[in-house]
Amino acid sequence: MAITDKTRKALWAKSGNRCILCRIELVQEVESSNSNLIIGQECHIVSEKGKGPRANPSFKGNYDDYNNLMLLCANDHKRIDDLTEIYTTEKLLQFKQNHENWVRTTLEKDVTAFANDQENIRSLPLIKSGKQLLDIINGVHMSDFDNEELNTIEEAEKVGNLFDLLKDYIDILEDMRMTDIAKLGIELNGEIAELKEMGFLVFGTKRHIKLRGENFKDLGAFETASIVIVRKDNPSIVSDFLIAKFSNKMNFGF
Ligand SMILES: [Zn+2]
Structure with a gap:
């Protein structure tokens, strides 16, 4: 299975286009060009490879589901996959929850906060x-x-x-x-x-x-x-x- 467009959209929207760990903007303007540089990475929490990060033989469900994915910058993606003793499945799920709460409460305070992200x-x-x-x-x-x-x-x-x-x-x-x-x-x-x-x-x-x-x-x-x-x-x-x-x-x- 691959990550569906629907899942991908939910992932970016609920994360406010920000890395879940460091909150850096994941769509950045490229100097002297109108295009945007996308530095966000859609990362698996539980790896589907047998010996991959946080692999779990008893994992049930679809690895490419929203629940098993999180949006990170390249640095933090590497960090969570290198330091799996620190970044456990439970911790990552907690970080993801906290981040989504932060995005939601920020939006409640100011609905335009992320709508016009590039300018604000x-x-x-x-x-x-x-x-x-x-x-x-x-x-x-x-x-x-x-x-x-x-x-x-x-x-x-x-x-x-x-x-x-x-x-x-x-x-x-x-x-x-x-x-x-x-x-x-x-x-x-x-x-x-x-x-x-x-x-x-x-x-x-x-x-x-x-x-x-x-x-x-x-x-x-x-x-x-x-x-x-x-x-x-x-x-x-x-x-x-x-x-x-x-x-x-x-x-x-x-
Ligand atoms: Zn980051």
């Missing part, structure tokens, strides 16, 4: 090094920086300092010498570490943002550095990603 919900990876930050700001035309509400002057200075530093370098990074870029990376490592000590995490990615001017005139798409600083207990953090709504459009001239 984004997964921003956790930034762990200055080098990662420099890769994000290198060659962009705009910055889109944001942070969670800050409580003290000290917090405001620390967060503001990182954003100011990045803004200063966006325009000149391309002309800088490799040695200076490397040194800047190390300085930024220190900034990230100090923010972490204060309880903040940095997330970021490059995005294409469509700009609209007066009368909604389309000004084209611009490569943008999106960087968000939030407290480490922010509920939108799911493993190494910040999942949040980010608009793909910006309006000017109103």
